[in-house]
Amino acid sequence: MPAAIRTVSAAAAAGLGLSGASYFYYRKQAQPESKEKEIQELEYRDSRPFTLLDPTEIDTRLRSGQIATTVQQKYIKAIYTNRLPSNNPTEDNYSVNTLAGKLFAGVYDGHIGPDCSRLIRKQLPIYVGRELKKEIPKTTNQVQEAITTAFVDLDQDIQQRFYDLFPKNLSRVTEKDVQNATRQHAHPEVAEMHIKEAITGSCACSVYIDGDNVYAANTGDSRVVVVRQEENGTWTGRRLVEEQSPAHPAWRVHMISQHPSNEANNIVQRNRIFGLIAVGGSFGDIMYKVPREYQIKVLPFIPYEIYSTFARYHHRIVVNYRTPPYLQSKPLVSHYKLSKGDRYIILGTDGLWDELSWDNVRSENGDQVAANLMSAWPHKHERNPATHMIREALLYDAVYKNVGQRVPVSNETLEMSKRLTRTPSRRYRDDITVTVIELDMENETPAPKDLLDVGPVMPVEEAEVDQARLAKPPKASWLSGWIWSRL
Structure with missing residues:
Protein backbone atom coordinates (compact mmCIF):
# COMPACT_ATOMS: atom_id res chain seq x y z
CA MET A 1 0.00 0.00 0.00
CA PHE A 50 2.88 32.98 7.96
CA THR A 51 1.27 34.89 5.09
CA LEU A 52 0.27 33.07 1.92
CA LEU A 53 1.85 34.71 -1.12
CA ASP A 54 0.86 34.27 -4.73
CA PRO A 55 3.55 33.03 -7.16
CA THR A 56 4.09 36.51 -8.62
CA GLU A 57 4.83 38.00 -5.20
CA ILE A 58 7.19 35.12 -4.43
CA ASP A 59 9.08 35.77 -7.68
CA THR A 60 9.27 39.50 -6.92
CA ARG A 61 10.73 38.93 -3.46
CA LEU A 62 13.24 36.34 -4.61
CA ARG A 63 14.44 38.44 -7.55
CA SER A 64 14.57 41.83 -5.82
CA GLY A 65 18.29 41.54 -5.04
CA GLN A 66 19.55 39.89 -8.21
CA ILE A 67 22.16 41.46 -10.50
CA ALA A 68 24.54 40.36 -13.25
CA THR A 69 28.06 41.62 -13.92
CA THR A 70 29.89 41.41 -17.22
CA VAL A 71 33.65 41.04 -17.50
CA GLN A 72 36.00 40.53 -20.43
CA GLN A 73 38.25 37.83 -19.07
CA LYS A 74 39.47 34.48 -20.25
CA TYR A 75 37.11 31.57 -19.49
CA ILE A 76 34.44 33.72 -17.77
CA LYS A 77 31.00 34.21 -19.32
CA ALA A 78 29.31 36.30 -16.61
CA ILE A 79 28.97 36.77 -12.87
CA TYR A 80 25.56 36.59 -11.19
CA THR A 81 24.66 37.61 -7.63
CA ASN A 82 21.59 37.67 -5.44
CA ARG A 83 21.05 38.54 -1.80
CA LEU A 84 17.95 37.54 0.16
CA PRO A 85 17.71 39.39 3.49
CA SER A 86 16.58 37.88 6.75
CA ASN A 87 17.99 40.44 9.16
CA ASN A 88 16.80 44.02 8.89
CA PRO A 89 19.01 45.57 7.71
CA THR A 90 20.70 42.65 6.01
CA GLU A 91 24.13 41.84 7.43
CA ASP A 92 25.44 40.13 4.27
CA ASN A 93 27.39 41.95 1.57
CA TYR A 94 29.29 41.05 -1.60
CA SER A 95 31.73 42.54 -4.10
CA VAL A 96 32.70 41.95 -7.75
CA ASN A 97 35.75 43.82 -9.01
CA THR A 98 38.77 43.45 -11.22
CA LEU A 99 42.34 43.85 -9.99
CA ALA A 100 44.53 44.84 -12.94
CA GLY A 101 41.89 43.23 -15.16
CA LYS A 102 41.61 39.98 -13.20
CA LEU A 103 38.41 39.04 -11.39
CA PHE A 104 38.09 39.30 -7.61
CA ALA A 105 34.72 38.35 -6.11
CA GLY A 106 33.71 37.87 -2.50
CA VAL A 107 30.76 37.31 -0.17
CA TYR A 108 30.80 38.76 3.34
CA ASP A 109 28.63 37.34 6.12
CA GLY A 110 28.21 39.96 8.82
CA HIS A 111 27.03 39.46 12.38
CA ILE A 112 25.88 41.71 15.25
CA GLY A 113 25.29 44.34 12.56
CA PRO A 114 26.11 45.24 8.94
CA ASP A 115 28.90 47.77 9.51
CA CYS A 116 31.93 45.49 9.30
CA SER A 117 30.72 43.60 6.23
CA ARG A 118 29.93 46.89 4.49
CA LEU A 119 33.47 48.08 5.17
CA ILE A 120 35.27 44.97 3.93
CA ARG A 121 32.99 44.83 0.87
CA LYS A 122 34.66 48.04 -0.23
CA GLN A 123 38.12 47.65 1.29
CA LEU A 124 39.08 43.99 0.83
CA PRO A 125 39.39 44.22 -2.98
CA ILE A 126 41.54 47.33 -2.50
CA TYR A 127 43.81 45.67 0.05
CA VAL A 128 44.23 42.54 -2.07
CA GLY A 129 44.89 44.56 -5.21
CA ARG A 130 47.38 46.78 -3.43
CA GLU A 131 49.29 43.79 -2.12
CA LEU A 132 49.35 42.08 -5.51
CA LYS A 133 50.60 45.30 -7.10
CA LYS A 134 53.57 45.77 -4.74
CA GLU A 135 55.64 43.12 -6.43
CA ILE A 136 54.05 41.35 -9.35
CA PRO A 137 53.81 37.78 -7.97
CA LYS A 138 55.21 35.07 -10.19
CA THR A 139 54.49 31.91 -8.23
CA THR A 140 51.38 30.36 -6.76
CA ASN A 141 52.80 30.69 -3.24
CA GLN A 142 53.52 34.39 -3.75
CA VAL A 143 49.94 35.05 -4.83
CA GLN A 144 48.58 33.15 -1.82
CA GLU A 145 50.89 35.04 0.54
CA ALA A 146 49.79 38.37 -0.92
CA ILE A 147 46.11 37.52 -0.39
CA THR A 148 46.80 36.36 3.16
CA THR A 149 48.68 39.56 3.96
CA ALA A 150 45.81 41.67 2.62
CA PHE A 151 43.26 39.90 4.84
CA VAL A 152 45.45 40.30 7.93
CA ASP A 153 46.34 43.94 7.21
CA LEU A 154 42.72 44.99 6.74
CA ASP A 155 41.64 43.59 10.10
CA GLN A 156 44.74 45.06 11.72
CA ASP A 157 43.71 48.49 10.45
CA ILE A 158 40.11 48.05 11.61
CA GLN A 159 41.43 47.33 15.08
CA GLN A 160 44.05 50.10 14.95
CA ARG A 161 41.41 52.74 14.24
CA PHE A 162 39.59 51.53 17.34
CA TYR A 163 42.71 51.68 19.53
CA ASP A 164 43.64 55.13 18.21
CA LEU A 165 40.44 56.60 19.67
CA PHE A 166 41.31 55.89 23.30
CA PRO A 167 44.07 56.82 25.76
CA LYS A 168 47.10 54.60 25.45
CA ASN A 169 47.78 54.30 29.16
CA LEU A 170 44.83 52.34 30.49
CA SER A 171 46.20 52.14 34.03
CA ARG A 172 44.87 55.63 34.72
CA VAL A 173 41.99 55.81 32.28
CA THR A 174 38.51 56.60 33.63
CA GLU A 175 34.99 56.00 32.39
CA LYS A 176 34.77 59.67 31.44
CA ASP A 177 38.00 59.45 29.42
CA VAL A 178 36.55 56.67 27.29
CA GLN A 179 33.24 58.47 26.81
CA ASN A 180 34.98 61.72 25.87
CA ALA A 181 37.01 59.88 23.24
CA THR A 182 33.92 59.94 21.03
CA ARG A 183 32.01 62.92 22.46
CA GLN A 184 34.93 65.30 22.07
CA HIS A 185 36.21 63.81 18.83
CA ALA A 186 36.50 66.28 15.94
CA HIS A 187 33.97 64.11 14.07
CA PRO A 188 31.94 62.12 16.63
CA GLU A 189 29.93 60.32 13.96
CA VAL A 190 33.15 59.10 12.32
CA ALA A 191 34.50 57.90 15.68
CA GLU A 192 31.30 55.99 16.37
CA MET A 193 31.43 54.37 12.93
CA HIS A 194 35.00 53.22 13.56
CA ILE A 195 33.82 51.61 16.80
CA LYS A 196 30.86 49.94 15.07
CA GLU A 197 33.11 48.55 12.34
CA ALA A 198 35.39 47.04 14.98
CA ILE A 199 32.63 45.69 17.26
CA THR A 200 30.47 44.13 14.56
CA GLY A 201 32.06 41.26 12.68
CA SER A 202 32.13 39.57 9.31
CA CYS A 203 33.35 36.44 7.60
CA ALA A 204 34.86 36.75 4.12
CA CYS A 205 35.09 34.22 1.31
CA SER A 206 36.66 35.27 -1.97
CA VAL A 207 38.14 34.09 -5.25
CA TYR A 208 40.83 35.73 -7.37
CA ILE A 209 40.89 34.37 -10.93
CA ASP A 210 43.92 34.81 -13.17
CA GLY A 211 43.42 32.85 -16.38
CA ASP A 212 42.86 29.24 -15.36
CA ASN A 213 44.27 29.82 -11.86
CA VAL A 214 41.72 30.22 -9.08
CA TYR A 215 42.84 31.37 -5.63
CA ALA A 216 40.21 30.86 -2.93
CA ALA A 217 40.49 32.51 0.49
CA ASN A 218 38.18 31.96 3.43
CA THR A 219 37.96 33.63 6.82
CA GLY A 220 35.02 32.18 8.72
CA ASP A 221 32.28 29.77 7.67
CA SER A 222 31.16 30.88 4.22
CA ARG A 223 32.00 28.54 1.36
CA VAL A 224 33.20 28.40 -2.26
CA VAL A 225 32.47 25.37 -4.46
CA VAL A 226 33.46 24.58 -8.03
CA VAL A 227 30.81 22.67 -9.98
CA ARG A 228 31.93 20.28 -12.74
CA GLN A 229 30.20 18.22 -15.38
CA GLU A 230 32.21 15.07 -15.87
CA GLU A 231 32.70 13.36 -19.21
CA ASN A 232 30.09 10.75 -18.31
CA GLY A 233 27.53 13.51 -17.75
CA THR A 234 27.46 13.40 -13.96
CA TRP A 235 27.82 16.57 -11.90
CA THR A 236 30.15 17.01 -8.93
CA GLY A 237 30.70 19.77 -6.38
CA ARG A 238 34.11 20.33 -4.82
CA ARG A 239 34.86 22.74 -1.97
CA LEU A 240 37.90 24.82 -2.84
CA VAL A 241 38.90 25.82 0.69
CA GLU A 242 37.82 24.64 4.12
CA GLU A 243 35.80 26.61 6.64
CA GLN A 244 37.06 28.14 9.85
CA SER A 245 34.46 26.96 12.33
CA PRO A 246 34.57 25.74 15.93
CA ALA A 247 32.26 22.96 14.72
CA HIS A 248 34.95 21.67 12.34
CA PRO A 249 37.00 19.13 14.33
CA ALA A 250 40.37 20.01 12.78
CA TRP A 251 39.84 23.75 13.12
CA ARG A 252 38.63 23.35 16.70
CA VAL A 253 41.85 21.54 17.56
CA HIS A 254 43.85 24.29 15.86
CA MET A 255 42.05 27.04 17.77
CA ILE A 256 42.54 25.35 21.14
CA SER A 257 46.22 24.71 20.39
CA GLN A 258 46.83 28.47 20.20
CA HIS A 259 46.20 28.82 23.94
CA PRO A 260 47.47 27.28 27.21
CA SER A 261 46.17 23.82 27.99
CA ASN A 262 44.28 25.01 31.07
CA GLU A 263 41.90 26.92 28.76
CA ALA A 264 41.09 23.92 26.59
CA ASN A 265 37.71 23.17 28.16
CA ASN A 266 36.46 26.75 27.98
CA ILE A 267 37.40 28.03 24.54
CA VAL A 268 34.91 25.98 22.51
CA GLN A 269 31.55 25.20 24.11
CA ARG A 270 28.60 23.84 22.12
CA ASN A 271 30.64 24.36 18.92
CA ARG A 272 30.96 28.08 19.67
CA ILE A 273 33.74 30.22 21.10
CA PHE A 274 32.89 30.57 24.80
CA GLY A 275 29.50 29.14 23.79
CA LEU A 276 28.69 32.42 22.00
CA ILE A 277 30.00 32.95 18.46
CA ALA A 278 29.80 30.18 15.87
CA VAL A 279 32.66 31.29 13.60
CA GLY A 280 36.33 30.41 13.92
CA GLY A 281 37.73 33.40 12.04
CA SER A 282 36.47 36.91 11.31
CA PHE A 283 37.08 40.56 10.67
CA GLY A 284 36.02 42.92 13.45
CA ASP A 285 34.62 41.18 16.55
CA ILE A 286 37.18 43.12 18.54
CA MET A 287 35.71 42.00 21.86
CA TYR A 288 37.38 38.62 21.15
CA LYS A 289 40.72 40.25 20.24
CA VAL A 290 41.44 43.21 22.54
CA PRO A 291 44.00 43.05 25.36
CA ARG A 292 42.39 41.96 28.63
CA GLU A 293 42.41 45.46 30.15
CA TYR A 294 40.10 46.73 27.41
CA GLN A 295 37.37 44.31 28.50
CA ILE A 296 36.83 46.23 31.77
CA LYS A 297 38.43 49.62 31.17
CA VAL A 298 37.08 50.46 27.71
CA LEU A 299 34.34 48.27 26.22
CA PRO A 300 31.60 48.93 28.84
CA PHE A 301 31.94 52.69 28.27
CA ILE A 302 31.80 52.97 24.51
CA PRO A 303 28.53 54.57 23.24
CA TYR A 304 25.71 52.61 24.81
CA GLU A 305 23.89 51.99 21.54
CA ILE A 306 26.94 50.06 20.37
CA TYR A 307 27.74 48.34 23.66
CA SER A 308 24.14 47.15 24.00
CA THR A 309 24.60 44.90 20.96
CA PHE A 310 26.71 42.52 23.06
CA ALA A 311 26.23 43.75 26.65
CA ARG A 312 23.89 40.90 27.58
CA TYR A 313 26.64 38.32 27.11
CA HIS A 314 29.80 40.40 27.63
CA HIS A 315 30.27 38.89 31.09
CA ARG A 316 30.55 35.44 29.49
CA ILE A 317 33.45 36.67 27.38
CA VAL A 318 35.17 38.32 30.34
CA VAL A 319 35.00 35.27 32.60
CA ASN A 320 36.79 33.10 30.00
CA TYR A 321 39.17 35.76 28.65
CA ARG A 322 42.80 34.89 29.36
CA THR A 323 45.14 34.88 26.33
CA PRO A 324 43.67 36.86 23.42
CA PRO A 325 43.13 36.97 20.55
CA TYR A 326 40.54 34.21 20.23
CA LEU A 327 39.62 35.16 16.66
CA GLN A 328 41.83 36.20 13.75
CA SER A 329 41.29 37.22 10.14
CA LYS A 330 44.11 35.16 8.64
CA PRO A 331 42.39 33.12 5.93
CA LEU A 332 42.76 29.61 4.69
CA VAL A 333 43.96 29.95 1.09
CA SER A 334 44.07 27.39 -1.72
CA HIS A 335 44.92 27.22 -5.42
CA TYR A 336 42.82 25.41 -8.02
CA LYS A 337 43.59 24.90 -11.71
CA LEU A 338 40.52 25.16 -13.93
CA SER A 339 40.09 22.41 -16.50
CA LYS A 340 37.65 21.13 -19.07
CA GLY A 341 34.36 20.29 -17.41
CA ASP A 342 34.41 23.10 -14.83
CA ARG A 343 31.11 24.95 -15.27
CA TYR A 344 30.50 27.21 -12.28
CA ILE A 345 32.12 28.64 -9.19
CA ILE A 346 29.63 29.25 -6.38
CA LEU A 347 30.35 31.58 -3.47
CA GLY A 348 27.76 31.49 -0.71
CA THR A 349 27.36 32.77 2.83
CA ASP A 350 26.44 30.16 5.42
CA GLY A 351 22.73 30.94 5.00
CA LEU A 352 22.85 29.00 1.72
CA TRP A 353 24.73 25.99 3.05
CA ASP A 354 22.53 25.80 6.16
CA GLU A 355 19.60 25.09 3.83
CA LEU A 356 21.43 22.39 1.90
CA SER A 357 22.83 20.47 4.87
CA TRP A 358 21.19 21.85 7.98
CA ASP A 359 21.75 18.74 10.08
CA ASN A 360 25.52 19.18 9.79
CA VAL A 361 26.59 22.43 8.15
CA ARG A 362 30.18 21.24 8.05
CA SER A 363 29.33 18.19 5.95
CA GLU A 364 30.26 17.94 2.29
CA ASN A 365 26.71 16.91 1.39
CA GLY A 366 25.81 20.52 0.65
CA ASP A 367 28.63 20.80 -1.91
CA GLN A 368 27.18 17.96 -3.97
CA VAL A 369 23.62 19.21 -3.51
CA ALA A 370 24.75 22.55 -4.96
CA ALA A 371 26.13 20.73 -8.00
CA ASN A 372 22.89 18.79 -8.42
CA LEU A 373 20.83 21.99 -8.24
CA MET A 374 23.05 23.79 -10.75
CA SER A 375 22.75 20.87 -13.17
CA ALA A 376 19.08 21.87 -13.60
CA TRP A 377 19.93 25.45 -14.61
CA PRO A 378 19.03 27.09 -16.95
CA HIS A 379 16.28 24.56 -17.70
CA LYS A 380 14.14 25.86 -14.83
CA HIS A 381 12.46 29.27 -15.08
CA GLU A 382 15.05 31.39 -13.25
CA ARG A 383 17.45 33.09 -15.66
CA ASN A 384 19.81 34.24 -12.91
CA PRO A 385 21.62 31.17 -11.46
CA ALA A 386 22.17 32.88 -8.07
CA THR A 387 18.40 33.34 -7.77
CA HIS A 388 17.96 29.75 -8.96
CA MET A 389 20.24 28.54 -6.16
CA ILE A 390 18.37 30.50 -3.49
CA ARG A 391 14.95 29.32 -4.70
CA GLU A 392 15.97 25.69 -4.96
CA ALA A 393 17.78 25.79 -1.59
CA LEU A 394 14.66 27.08 0.17
CA LEU A 395 12.60 24.37 -1.53
CA TYR A 396 15.15 21.61 -1.07
CA ASP A 397 13.09 20.20 1.77
CA ALA A 398 10.33 21.28 4.10
CA VAL A 399 12.17 21.72 7.38
CA TYR A 400 10.69 21.00 10.79
CA LYS A 401 13.63 21.86 13.00
CA ASN A 402 11.50 21.75 16.13
CA VAL A 403 11.33 17.96 15.76
CA GLY A 404 14.51 17.49 13.72
CA GLN A 405 12.70 16.41 10.58
CA ARG A 406 12.78 17.40 6.92
CA VAL A 407 10.45 16.02 4.28
CA PRO A 408 9.94 16.58 0.54
CA VAL A 409 8.06 19.74 -0.42
CA SER A 410 4.58 18.91 -1.68
CA ASN A 411 3.31 22.47 -2.21
CA GLU A 412 5.99 24.91 -3.40
CA THR A 413 3.85 28.05 -3.04
CA LEU A 414 2.90 27.13 0.51
CA GLU A 415 6.45 26.26 1.54
CA MET A 416 7.98 29.37 -0.04
CA SER A 417 5.35 31.54 1.64
CA LYS A 418 6.43 30.13 4.98
CA ARG A 419 10.12 30.64 4.26
CA LEU A 420 9.66 34.25 3.14
CA THR A 421 7.07 35.67 5.55
CA ARG A 422 7.56 34.21 9.01
CA THR A 423 8.73 36.75 11.57
CA PRO A 424 11.10 37.37 13.10
CA SER A 425 12.73 35.90 10.00
CA ARG A 426 16.13 35.44 11.63
CA ARG A 427 14.72 32.70 13.86
CA TYR A 428 13.92 30.57 10.83
CA ARG A 429 16.67 31.29 8.29
CA ASP A 430 19.76 33.45 7.82
CA ASP A 431 20.59 36.11 5.25
CA ILE A 432 21.54 34.33 2.03
CA THR A 433 24.02 35.76 -0.47
CA VAL A 434 25.12 33.82 -3.54
CA THR A 435 27.52 34.70 -6.37
CA VAL A 436 27.75 32.33 -9.33
CA ILE A 437 30.61 32.69 -11.81
CA GLU A 438 29.66 31.03 -15.09
CA LEU A 439 32.66 29.51 -16.86
CA ASP A 440 33.36 28.54 -20.46
CA MET A 441 36.44 26.34 -20.54
CA GLU A 442 35.99 25.63 -24.24
CA ASN A 443 36.69 29.23 -25.27
CA GLU A 444 39.47 31.42 -23.92
CA THR A 445 37.47 34.49 -24.97
CA PRO A 446 33.77 33.64 -24.48
CA ALA A 447 31.36 35.57 -26.67
CA PRO A 448 29.28 38.24 -24.87
CA LYS A 449 26.24 36.61 -23.34
CA ASP A 450 22.70 37.84 -23.92
CA LEU A 451 21.64 38.61 -20.34
CA LEU A 452 17.86 38.90 -20.04
CA ASP A 453 15.67 38.77 -16.92
CA VAL A 454 18.69 38.45 -14.62
CA GLY A 455 18.31 41.82 -12.88
CA PRO A 456 20.35 44.95 -13.56
CA VAL A 457 23.38 44.23 -15.78
CA MET A 458 26.52 46.27 -15.23
CA PRO A 459 30.15 46.09 -16.26
CA VAL A 460 32.66 45.09 -13.64
CA GLU A 461 34.50 47.93 -11.87
CA GLU A 462 38.25 48.07 -11.38
CA ALA A 463 39.17 48.45 -7.71
CA GLU A 464 40.99 51.70 -6.89
CA VAL A 465 44.02 50.16 -5.25
CA ASP A 466 46.05 53.37 -4.95
CA GLN A 467 44.08 54.49 -1.90
CA ALA A 468 45.86 54.75 1.45
CA ARG A 469 45.38 52.17 4.18
CA LEU A 470 42.64 52.80 6.73
CA ALA A 471 45.16 53.27 9.55
CA LYS A 472 48.86 53.78 9.98
CA PRO A 473 50.40 50.39 10.79
CA PRO A 474 51.92 50.16 14.28
CA LYS A 475 55.69 49.85 14.38
CA ALA A 476 55.86 46.81 16.62
CA SER A 477 52.80 44.57 16.46
CA TRP A 478 49.17 44.58 15.36
CA LEU A 479 48.40 44.00 19.03
CA SER A 480 49.77 47.43 19.79
CA GLY A 481 46.90 48.10 22.18
CA TRP A 482 48.37 45.44 24.43
CA ILE A 483 51.71 47.27 24.39
CA TRP A 484 50.22 50.71 24.82
CA SER A 485 48.24 49.67 27.87
CA ARG A 486 51.53 48.87 29.60
CA LEU A 487 53.31 52.13 28.81
Missing part, protein backbone atom coordinates in the same frame (compact mmCIF):
# COMPACT_ATOMS: atom_id res chain seq x y z
CA PRO A 2 1.60 3.31 -1.01
CA ALA A 3 2.28 6.01 1.54
CA ALA A 4 -0.50 8.57 1.76
CA ILE A 5 0.37 12.24 2.05
CA ARG A 6 -2.19 14.82 3.13
CA THR A 7 -1.86 18.57 3.67
CA VAL A 8 -4.40 21.21 4.48
CA SER A 9 -5.25 23.41 1.53
CA ALA A 10 -3.07 26.45 0.88
CA ALA A 11 -5.91 28.88 1.61
CA ALA A 12 -6.85 27.14 4.81
CA ALA A 13 -3.26 26.97 5.96
CA ALA A 14 -2.78 30.64 5.34
CA GLY A 15 -5.89 31.44 7.28
CA LEU A 16 -4.72 29.42 10.20
CA GLY A 17 -1.30 31.00 10.02
CA LEU A 18 -2.64 34.53 10.02
CA SER A 19 -4.80 33.79 13.03
CA GLY A 20 -1.76 32.47 14.92
CA ALA A 21 -3.13 28.95 15.13
CA SER A 22 -1.25 25.82 14.20
CA TYR A 23 -0.41 24.46 10.80
CA PHE A 24 -0.16 20.68 10.64
CA TYR A 25 1.56 18.42 8.25
CA TYR A 26 0.50 14.80 8.37
CA ARG A 27 2.30 11.89 6.84
CA LYS A 28 1.17 8.29 6.92
CA GLN A 29 4.03 5.93 6.64
CA ALA A 30 3.17 2.44 5.42
CA GLN A 31 5.00 -0.51 6.91
CA PRO A 32 5.28 -3.98 5.35
CA GLU A 33 2.06 -5.90 5.79
CA SER A 34 2.29 -7.82 9.02
CA LYS A 35 0.07 -8.62 11.95
CA GLU A 36 2.78 -7.23 14.26
CA LYS A 37 3.16 -3.90 12.33
CA GLU A 38 0.56 -1.33 11.56
CA ILE A 39 0.52 1.86 9.53
CA GLN A 40 1.77 4.69 11.74
CA GLU A 41 0.83 8.33 11.37
CA LEU A 42 3.49 10.93 12.09
CA GLU A 43 2.40 14.42 13.02
CA TYR A 44 4.75 17.39 12.64
CA ARG A 45 3.37 20.32 14.55
CA ASP A 46 4.35 23.73 13.21
CA SER A 47 2.63 26.62 15.00
CA ARG A 48 4.53 29.49 13.37
CA PRO A 49 2.21 31.95 11.56
